[in-house]
Amino acid sequence: MNSVNHAQPLPVYQQIAELLVRQIKAGYWHAGERLPTEAALAQTLSVAVGTLRKSLALLEKQGVLERIQGSGTYVKSVQGTQQIYELFRLELTNGPGLPTAQILDVAQARPEPGMPNWDGAVCWRVRRLRFLSQVPVALEEIWFPGTRIANLSAPELGDSMYLFYQQRLNVWISRVEDQISAATAPDWAPATSPLQTGDWAGYIERQSWTANNELAEFSKTWFDPKVCRYSSRLSQ
Incomplete structure (x- = not known):
C-alpha cells in the first residue's frame, strides 16, 4: 500500500x-x-x-x-530573486498579502472545449479557494496532464502548485501568459467563497510553460475586485 x-x-x-x-x-x-x-x-x-x-x-x-x-x-535588492509566489499576481487592495489555498476538489477529467488538450490526455483538475493573509479572494481551477502523475489526492497539495510541480513532478515553471477579462463565478463556488455562482468577477486565464517551452499547466481564476486586484510590475 x-x-x-x-x-x-x-x-x-x-x-x-x-x-x-x-x-x-x-x-x-x-x-x-x-x-x-x-x-x-x-x-x-x-x-x-x-x-x-x-x-x-x-x-x-x-x-x-x-x-x-x-x-x-x-x-538591498530584489532583482534576480525567485520567490515561491513570484508569479502570483493577486494582491489585497490594501497591500500584497500572503497567498494560501484551500483545496476544494481533485479529480481527473477531459479538457473542456477551448482549453489546451495535451493531445487528448486525461488531465488532473484541481479546484481551490484562494486567500491573501487569510482573506478569501478568489476561486481557482487548475489543469495539468494526467500523464505526469498516476495518483493524486488533496493532502499531497500545498499552497503553491508550482512548488508541488518542482518537488513531486520535477517540473519548473519559467514563464506564464495571462489573459484578463471579466466572467461570472462558476457553479462550484462554495458558501465560504467571496464570489457566489453567477456573480461577476475579474477573470484570469493562465498558461504556464517550462524552460523547454512545454505547456505544463492551464488555469482559470475568478477574483473578487472588491477585495483584491491583479498587479504586474516591470522594472529595468
Missing part, C-alpha cells in the same frame, strides 16, 4: 520572508530604505521576534536585505 505524501505548509519564517518580498516589490520599501525595527515589524506581522529574525536572515542570505550592526535592516 502506497503512503500519501502529505504536503507540509511553509514554515512561518519562510511565509514571513515571502510576504516581506511581496511588500518590497509592491513599493512599500525601496532599495536603500531601512525597515522598521524588529520589535515593530514583529508586532505588525503578529510573529515572535525570533521568527522574524529567521526571516530576515533568510532574505539577507538571498541578497534581498542588508543588516548593518547598530543601524538596522535595509532593502
Whole structure:
C-alpha cells in the first residue's frame, strides 16, 4: 500500500520572508530604505521576534536585505530573486498579502472545449479557494496532464502548485501568459467563497510553460475586485 505524501505548509519564517518580498516589490520599501525595527515589524506581522529574525536572515542570505550592526535592516535588492509566489499576481487592495489555498476538489477529467488538450490526455483538475493573509479572494481551477502523475489526492497539495510541480513532478515553471477579462463565478463556488455562482468577477486565464517551452499547466481564476486586484510590475 502506497503512503500519501502529505504536503507540509511553509514554515512561518519562510511565509514571513515571502510576504516581506511581496511588500518590497509592491513599493512599500525601496532599495536603500531601512525597515522598521524588529520589535515593530514583529508586532505588525503578529510573529515572535525570533521568527522574524529567521526571516530576515533568510532574505539577507538571498541578497534581498542588508543588516548593518547598530543601524538596522535595509532593502538591498530584489532583482534576480525567485520567490515561491513570484508569479502570483493577486494582491489585497490594501497591500500584497500572503497567498494560501484551500483545496476544494481533485479529480481527473477531459479538457473542456477551448482549453489546451495535451493531445487528448486525461488531465488532473484541481479546484481551490484562494486567500491573501487569510482573506478569501478568489476561486481557482487548475489543469495539468494526467500523464505526469498516476495518483493524486488533496493532502499531497500545498499552497503553491508550482512548488508541488518542482518537488513531486520535477517540473519548473519559467514563464506564464495571462489573459484578463471579466466572467461570472462558476457553479462550484462554495458558501465560504467571496464570489457566489453567477456573480461577476475579474477573470484570469493562465498558461504556464517550462524552460523547454512545454505547456505544463492551464488555469482559470475568478477574483473578487472588491477585495483584491491583479498587479504586474516591470522594472529595468
